[in-house]
Amino acid sequence: MSLLAVENLTVSYLSRGGAFPALRNFSCRVAAGDTVGVIGESGAGKTTLALALLGLLGDRAVIESGSIVFGGTELTKLTAGEWRKYRGGRLALIPQASQNIWNPVLTVGHQLAEHIEHHLGISRSDAVRQAAAALREMGLEETVLASYPHQLSGGMRQRAAIAAACAVNPACIIADECTNSLDVRYQNDVLQALENLRQARGTAMVVISHDLAVIARLCRKTYVLLAGETVEAGLTADILRSPVHPYARRMVADTCSFLASLPAAGKEV
Numbered sequence: 255m256s257l258l259a260v261e262n263l264t265v266s267y268l269s270r271g272g273a274f275p276a277l278r279n280f281s282c283r284v285a286a287g288d289t290v291g292v293i294g295e296s297g298a299g300k301t302t303l304a305l306a307l308l309g310l311l312g313d314r315a316v317i318e319s320g321s322i323v324f325g326g327t328e329l330t331k332l333t334a335g336e337w338r339k340y341r342g343g344r345l346a347l348i349p350q351a352s353q354n355i356w357n358p359v360l361t362v363g364h365q366l367a368e369h370i371e372h373h374l375g376i377s378r379s380d381a382v383r384q385a386a387a388a389l390r391e392m393g394l395e396e397t398v399l400a401s402y403p404h405q406l407s408g409g410m411r412q413r414a415a416i417a418a419a420c421a422v423n424p425a426c427i428i429a430d431e432c433t434n435s436l437d438v439r440y441q442n443d444v445l446q447a448l449e450n451l452r453q454a455r456g457t458a459m460v461v462i463s464h465d466l467a468v469i470a471r472l473c474r475k476t477y478v479l480l481a482g483e484t485v486e487a488g489l490t491a492d493i494l495r496s497p498v499h500p501y502a503r504r505m506v507a508d509t510c511s512f513l514a515s516l517p518a519a520g521k522e523v
């Protein structure tokens with residue numbers, strides 16, 4: 255059985271002009287330990303999907319149809335109180351622009367430890383220890399615990415947010431553009447840390463990105479979104495080798511020609 259099963263999900267944003275469907279008939283299945291990528295250009299509906307999966311759409315959006323079943327529970331019918339049990343715990347989100355999740359008046363350590371304590375039901379001192387370990391996995395020093403968010407760079411805040419999502423041992427992580435404000439070295443570290451987490455704990459992942467290289471590195475399966483529609487879905491290796499839809503073909507060709515255009519090491523530029 256799938257850990258996460260999304261069937262024919264359609265989500266619309268409401269405006270005075272009517273309902274605008276940002277995601278249409280999206281379906282996917284994610285087994286325990288599986289890695290699924292969702293790729294598409296800006297406005298394709300990727301974040302809409304992430305927010306729907308976590309019950310965070312807010313008042314201006316509605317789930318028009320479809321279902322989201324996680325661990326046997328239908329999520330689209332949960333009340334706000336019931337959502338608190340799932341969100342951030344068994345099902346965790348690394349939100350887009352996650353460097354901005356932090357409360358500016360509390361230290362990162364305080365917020366991380368509180369989050370871990372709440373979701374794992376462990377003592378504060380154990381939570382602080384786990385917070386330090388989670389930061390280390392993201393290449394951050396223990397001193398980050400005592401820092402206020404504004405004392406860290408955007409990339410450090412982003413890695414600390416990823417540490418928060420990973421620290422509570424989720425069964426599934428939804429990662430929305432989780433490497434977008436990181437420089438290349440830290441992108442590598444974060445992708446490696448997510449891969450290590452999957453291998454060590456069997457964490458399933460839905461990796462949302464506009465960057466095919468990120469998806470190709472992490473994901474077994476890929477869904478390609480264009481203006482809210484799934485135009486291609488399959489094994490990532492197959493899509494890379496022989497994309498079918500014109501949009502997918504262009505995306506693969508553009509990524510390959512970009513990589514090929516990089517000067518070879520040592521060559522004069």
Ligand SMILES: Nc1ncnc2c1ncn2[C@@H]1O[C@H](COP(=O)(O)OP(=O)(O)OP(=O)(O)O)[C@@H](O)[C@H]1O
Nearest residue numbers: 267276294295296297298299300301302303314464
């Ligand atoms: N709160 C909102 N109210 C109205 N329309 C919205 C809202 N949020 C998103 N949309 C619209 O829904 C569509 C999908 O947006 P979404 O944020 O899901 O795209 P995305 O694929 O995540 O893009 P990006 O790569 O830029 O993050 C867009 O046309 C966007 O303008």
Ligand code: NI
Nearest residue numbers: 300301302350
């Ligand atoms: Ni987005």
